[in-house]
Amino acid sequence: MSKRIRKAVFPVAGLGTRFLPATKAVPKEMLTVVDRPVVQHVVDEAREAGIEHFIFVTGRGKGAIEDHFDMAYELEDTLRRRNKSKEYEALMSDLPAAGATSFTRQQAPLGLGHAVWCARDIIGDEPFAVLLPDMITLPARGKSARCLAEAVAAYEKHGGNIIAVEEVKPEETHQYGIVARGKDYGATFEITGMVEKPPQGTAPSNFIISGRYILEPEIFALLEKHEKGAGGEIQLTDAMIHLAKTRPFHAVRFDGRTYDTGSKLGFLVANVAFGLARPDVAEGLRAELKKMLD
Incomplete structure (x- = not known):
């Protein structure tokens, strides 16, 4: 029986120059x-999936992330004294349990594969999730x-390694990591x-690799070689290609939409999409958008 997915890695050391x-x-x-x-949206998604331990691979200047997930x-005292119970309860519901977060440093920007490797001792010998925080x-x-x-x-159905994918136009495939399709199971297929x-x-x-992974711990032995790939960085995709020679990989087609907040346009579109999904602001936002577009 496959081990349960308990831990997730969040590579949050990027500089955000864009x-x-x-x-x-x-x-x-x-x-x-x-x-x-x-990053809270991404952690929310992980919690909904049953993740219990949240591992942040950080860098210099990222202390605000650690503070955000702390008391x-x-x-809190001000909210209580002012009887702002709704705001206080919302704040506390987002707070991870004591000991449920770990923070480790990626001292140099050596690539996504290196960032994941930095979490090796915290993950140990068990399968784990990776969530790209821009997505x-x-x-x-x-x-x-x-x-x-x-x-x-x-x-839970296939075991092994899982990569979330989504479709793009064929003329856009050169911008992404791409998977080749094997046996089709409907919502999933063999890579x-x-x-x-x-x-x-x-x-x-x-089908592009879209920023959500479940990986077996054998990936760390491959990342440990620190072999550089595209852009002179240690690429997670390169290690997965090697791992796929001996271990099964399956893709899952996400029934929804992924927003890339790492680009200005993606960030703006994400704000609109998430606003329209919120009952407390959707009606007003829809009316304002209509005024702008008329």
Whole structure:
């Protein structure tokens, strides 16, 4: 029987240069989509999928992330004294349990694969999830499960390693990591190959790797070699390609949409999409958008 997925890694050491000057003093992961930091949206998704231990791979200048997931005594006391019970309860419901968060440093920006490797001693010998913090997800209309929950369900069915994927236009495949399709199971399919940013016209499919993974701990022995790939960085995709030679990989098609908040346009679209999904602001936002577009 497959081990349960208990731990998740959040690589949050990036500099956020595409959002300067906003990210000069504020980590990009703390920029808000509606009223929640991007990283909180990703942690919410992990909690909904049953994750119990949240591992943040940080860098210099990221102390605000650690503070965000800690007690804030002065603020909490002020809310209580002013009888702002709704705000206080919302704040406390977001607070992870004592000992449920770990923070480790990636001292140099050596790539996503290196960031995941930095969490090796905290993960230990068990399968784990990886969530890219720039990517936030909303389920399709009428659905409740976000992307990681669907990935966990796929892991419980197939075991091994799971990669969340989504379709893009064929002319866009050179911008992403791409998977090759094998046996189809409906919502999931067997992965028979992977390639990082293939030249235009050479991609084995138009399914891109979209930022949610469930990986077996054997990945760490491959990442430990510190072999550099695209961009001169240690790429997670390269290690997965090697792992796939001996271990099974399956893809899960997420029934919803992923928003890339690492780009300005993606960040703006995410704010609109998440705002329209919020009953408390959706009606007013829809009316304001209509005024702008008329």
